[in-house]
Amino acid sequence: MGFSxxxxxxxxxxxxAMDRFKNxxxxxxxxxxxxxxxxxxxxxxxxxxxxxxEAKEVAEELGQFTALKxxxxxxxxxxxxxxxxxxxxxxxxxxxxxxxGDITVLFAxxxxxxxxxxxxxxxxxxxxxFAIYLVDPDADVLKRRIALAAVEKICLSKxxxxxxxxxxxxxxxxxxxxxxxxxxxxxxxEATKGASEExxxxxSNRFEYNAADDMVKEVEFEEVNGGIKTRITKKExx
Numbered sequence: 001m002g003f004s005x006x007x008x009x010x011x012x013x014x015x016x017a018m019d020r021f022k023n024x025x026x027x028x029x030x031x032x033x034x035x036x037x038x039x040x041x042x043x044x045x046x047x048x049x050x051x052x053x054e055a056k057e058v059a060e061e062l063g064q065f066t067a068l069k070x071x072x073x074x075x076x077x078x079x080x081x082x083x084x085x086x087x088x089x090x091x092x093x094x095x096x097x098x099x100x101g102d103i104t105v106l107f108a109x110x111x112x113x114x115x116x117x118x119x120x121x122x123x124x125x126x127x128x129x130f131a132i133y134l135v136d137p138d139a140d141v142l143k144r145r146i147a148l149a150a151v152e153k154i155c156l157s158k159x160x161x162x163x164x165x166x167x168x169x170x171x172x173x174x175x176x177x178x179x180x181x182x183x184x185x186x187x188x189x190e191a192t193k194g195a196s197e198e199x200x201x202x203x204s205n206r207f208e209y210n211a212a213d214d215m216v217k218e219v220e221f222e223e224v225n226g227g228i229k230t231r232i233t234k235k236e237x238x
Contacts, residue, residue, distance in 0.1 A: 084109040084180075085124055092140045093126065100145065102128040107180075107187045110137070114175040116212040118232065125176070127187055132166070134174070146171065148192055153200035154185050155207040157221040159228045165209045165219065173209035175219065175232075208235075 085108045087093045097103065107127040112120050113134065123143065126133035132146040146168055155165040164181045166174045178184060185201050192198045205221040216235045221228060 082107055087126070093124070093135065096133065096135065096142050097126070097128065100131065102130055104129045106191055107184060109178065109180055111176045111178040114177075114211075114232070116215055118234075123176075125178070125184070127184070127191065129191055144174075146174075148188070148199070149195070149197060151188065151192075151199050152197075153202050154188055155202050155204060155209070155219075156181060156185065157205050157219075157228075157230075158203050159205070159221050159223075161221060161228050161230055163219065163221075163230060165207065167209060172212055175209055175211070175217075 083105055085093070087097070087105050087108050093108075097105070105126065105128055107125070109125055111123055111125045113123045114120060122137060124133075124135040124137050126135065129148075131148055132151065133142060134144040134146075135141070136143050146166070150168050150170050151166055152169050153167045155167060157163060162177045162179055162181050164176060164178070164184065166176070168174070188199045189201060206218065208216055208218045211217045211234075218233045218235060220231045220233070222231075223229075
């Protein structure tokens with residue numbers, strides 16, 4: 001089975017019992033995009049929606065997510081503030097939730113989402129007591145709504161890398177990055193606690209997710225030279 005490679009390398013101090021509160025020290029991001037002949041052209045890396053400036057901004061934001069976070073003790077014990085974007089004061093977000101009949105916002109914050117092609121795009125992640133919303137803040141467009149009942153599990157690595165994947169068996173999965181991934185996992189667990197299908201939280205340094213209906217990718221995390229390397233490989237479906 002062959003595969004195409006997109007690598008996102010994040011170098012920083014891995015989490016352990018002794019140093020879990022230390023800063024990440026160095027970040028390196030490598031994203032290679034597929035060209036017309038099936039190979040990859042490094043010169044076009046990080047070109048999001050045909051605008052290199054936007055891609056650079058997204059990469060820098062991902063760098064802030066992965067390299068500059070100090071994991072505070074409060075985060076480890078599930079401190080939750082909920083709304084970090086001011087949903088009630090945002091007419092567009094308020095209108096989206098009202099249209100769907102959702103009035104209870106459990107979590108709202110900006111995240112970086114990985115597209116099926118491996119590009120990175122800023123989104124607003126909203127979690128209510130019924131569903132998960134992904135909104136494009138630049139275009140004011142609702143990109144996706146996922147019912148909480150449709151989410152089987154959330155996958156995270158054992159490192160402090162801020163990547164997480166929502167696994168949705170009846171649709172397609174979603175890989176994202178956020179400084180608040182621990183809080184997101186806690187919110188999803190609490191929102192489905194006692195339901196017939198509770199969302200499972202899985203910690204693994206290697207997991208697969210369906211980036212699209214016909215596209216499976218594997219995410220692998222490993223410690224390299226004192227840092228954390230995240231590798232995303234695209235698998236061919238035969």
